[in-house]
Amino acid sequence: MNSIVECVPNFSEGRRAEVVDEIVAAMLGAGVKLLGREMDADHNRSVITFAGVPNAVEDAAFRGIAKASQLIDLDAHRGEHPRIGATDVVPFVPVRGVSMDECVAMARRLGERVARELNIPVYLYERAATRPERRDLAYIRRGEYEALKQEIASNPDRAPDFGPARIGKAGATVIGARPYLIAFNVNLATSDLKIAKEIASVIREKNGGLKAVKALGFMLREKNIAQVSMNLTDFNVTGILTAFSAVQTEAQKRGVAVLESELIGLVPLEALTQVAAQALKLPALKAEQVVETKLFGE
Amino acid sequence: MNSIVECVPNFSEGRRAEVVDEIVAAMLGAGVKLLGREMDADHNRSVITFAGVPNAVEDAAFRGIAKASQLIDLDAHRGEHPRIGATDVVPFVPVRGVSMDECVAMARRLGERVARELNIPVYLYERAATRPERRDLAYIRRGEYEALKQEIASNPDRAPDFGPARIGKAGATVIGARPYLIAFNVNLATSDLKIAKEIASVIREKNGGLKAVKALGFMLREKNIAQVSMNLTDFNVTGILTAFSAVQTEAQKRGVAVLESELIGLVPLEALTQVAAQALKLPALKAEQVVETKLFGE
Numbered sequence: 001m002n003s004i005v006e007c008v009p010n011f012s013e014g015r016r017a018e019v020v021d022e023i024v025a026a027m028l029g030a031g032v033k034l035l036g037r038e039m040d041a042d043h044n045r046s047v048i049t050f051a052g053v054p055n056a057v058e059d060a061a062f063r064g065i066a067k068a069s070q071l072i073d074l075d076a077h078r079g080e081h082p083r084i085g086a087t088d089v090v091p092f093v094p095v096r097g098v099s100m101d102e103c104v105a106m107a108r109r110l111g112e113r114v115a116r117e118l119n120i121p122v123y124l125y126e127r128a129a130t131r132p133e134r135r136d137l138a139y140i141r142r143g144e145y146e147a148l149k150q151e152i153a154s155n156p157d158r159a160p161d162f163g164p165a166r167i168g169k170a171g172a173t174v175i176g177a178r179p180y181l182i183a184f185n186v187n188l189a190t191s192d193l194k195i196a197k198e199i200a201s202v203i204r205e206k207n208g209g210l211k212a213v214k215a216l217g218f219m220l221r222e223k224n225i226a227q228v229s230m231n232l233t234d235f236n237v238t239g240i241l242t243a244f245s246a247v248q249t250e251a252q253k254r255g256v257a258v259l260e261s262e263l264i265g266l267v268p269l270e271a272l273t274q275v276a277a278q279a280l281k282l283p284a285l286k287a288e289q290v291v292e293t294k295l296f297g298e
Numbered sequence: 299m300n301s302i303v304e305c306v307p308n309f310s311e312g313r314r315a316e317v318v319d320e321i322v323a324a325m326l327g328a329g330v331k332l333l334g335r336e337m338d339a340d341h342n343r344s345v346i347t348f349a350g351v352p353n354a355v356e357d358a359a360f361r362g363i364a365k366a367s368q369l370i371d372l373d374a375h376r377g378e379h380p381r382i383g384a385t386d387v388v389p390f391v392p393v394r395g396v397s398m399d400e401c402v403a404m405a406r407r408l409g410e411r412v413a414r415e416l417n418i419p420v421y422l423y424e425r426a427a428t429r430p431e432r433r434d435l436a437y438i439r440r441g442e443y444e445a446l447k448q449e450i451a452s453n454p455d456r457a458p459d460f461g462p463a464r465i466g467k468a469g470a471t472v473i474g475a476r477p478y479l480i481a482f483n484v485n486l487a488t489s490d491l492k493i494a495k496e497i498a499s500v501i502r503e504k505n506g507g508l509k510a511v512k513a514l515g516f517m518l519r520e521k522n523i524a525q526v527s528m529n530l531t532d533f534n535v536t537g538i539l540t541a542f543s544a545v546q547t548e549a550q551k552r553g554v555a556v557l558e559s560e561l562i563g564l565v566p567l568e569a570l571t572q573v574a575a576q577a578l579k580l581p582a583l584k585a586e587q588v589v590e591t592k593l594f595g596e
Binding site for chain 2: 004006033035051052095096240241244258259260261262263265266267268269272273275276278279280281282283284285287289290291292293294295296
């Protein structure tokens with residue numbers, strides 16, 4: 001079965017479409033496919049999602065970083081979103097047939113190459129981090145490009161994992177590996193926001209709830225219903241159906257029904273197979289049993 | 299999104315592997331992929347499963363029928379399984395992005411071509427049938443090759459849909475279209491076969507139960523547990539989770555728990571997406587939301 005890695009580089013350009021076009025064009029090629037492309041003018045940032053076989057994805061990420069370093073000047077960049085580099089952050093995400101360790105190895109190899117060939121300082125983050133505090137992107141990015149520029153040479157806490165302790169117009173790049181993130185919302189048959197907030201508070205990991213689940217309560221103003229909005233940060237730890245059932249149980253305790261749920265963006269087949277396996281008491285179900293996997297994935 | 303049709307031709311050869319090899323080799327080519335190959339020596343029959351884009355699948359089926367007509371002689375064929383032709387039956391099955399009507403059109407076009415180019419009588423069956431009684435394969439195949447040979451010229455009920463009302467050593471071929479068949483079993487936490495038989499009897503269409511569901515109760519001797527074994531003949535009418543839930547409900551009424559379930563063979567992604575959509579109250583979920591579909595299926 002083909003291994004699939006997703007990569008979601010964030011570039012510090014959200015206004016000049018032709019620049020983003022050029023970066024995307026540099027990344028595409030055999031073995032990778034574009035899955036998404038978002039530009040935000042206020043953030044002055046774009047988020048590109050692509051996926052494919054690991055080697056091709058790693059090479060594509062390198063080409064994107066190289067191209068962005070030619071086209072984006074951090075000294076001239078203004079935007080609402082925190083950033084430290086032309087290519088700000090590059091996570092590798094296992095989708096299928098690839099371990100987290102392999103994605104960590106990709107991140108380290110790419111980081112070393114970016115430093116060597118492009119002379120850009122690289123910080124490893126999330127599962128690829130070399131220091132516990134660097135798991136946290138916000139920590140690495142504190143003070144943004146402007147602060148990093150001042151401190152990188154003098155502050156040992158700012159020493160990059162690869163590359164020079166000095167920074168050019170392309171800034172620094174954060175590279176790492178993390179699990180696939182699933183954005184999953186459950187709409188409640190109530191207009192009482194307090195109930196959604198309570199449920200979110202009970203089920204989220206931070207408060208001792210489900211592991212690898214972040215949750216917030218929101219109001220959907222147009223529909224006048226309350227929503228529990230979740231990020232499942234590792235569906236192999238807490239899957240979609242487990243999260244859904246937890247919300248449903250908590251809602252029932254409060255006399256509220258679940259209206260429906262929604263998945264934002266794409267999900268890996270494994271995450272859906274897992275839902276079906278759980279719902280059908282079918283532990284043996286695997287993605288390989290899907291006709292389409294046999295047809296396209298092997 | 300790529301359209302996918304599956305084709306499951308049955309050939310009257312289950313002993314000479316080299317003959318089956320040659321037929322399979324004739325069918326494979328650009329746009330089609332082999333999914334399964336079963337030979338049964340007692341039945342003296344092989345079942346080949348392949349799938350791909352509609353045009354390629356239709357052409358592949360023709361090449362298989364042509365090759366089988368050269369290599370298999372029905373006058374010399376003996377086997378336990380009923381048959382009327384070297385290529386006995388050829389169903390087209392919509393998997394994705396293809397309607398049943400399109401598969402019916404494929405069956406008719408292929409039937410006309412087989413008659414014209416190979417001079418083989420063709421009967422249309424299931425959803426492609428031109429007479430109600432011909433929906434039923436067993437009806438078309440009554441008396442097998444030997445009876446058909448005697449009656450085809452004289453009995454108007456035996457008149458083929460395409461081709462000559464006379465039969466050669468390649469016999470006649472039945473071509474048609476049907477929904478994807480899912481073989482799905484639910485194992486019960488009991489060794490009482492009677493309970494499995496009762497449940498099967500309640501849920502199957504024949505007794506007024508779930509539409510497009512065939513069900514039988516079986517004993518799994520090795521595990522000493524009873525099983526409700528189902529064929530879901532159209533998952534768009536009754537899906538896997540609906541069937542599972544019906545068995546579970548009936549089991550609960552009888553004080554018996556469900557141990558686990560099993561899916562035999564491959565299932566279309568749509569059938570799994572449907573399970574997840576139902577389990578998560580997520581009506582908007584579509585196969586297009588799966589990363590792999592974006593990567594391979596478009």
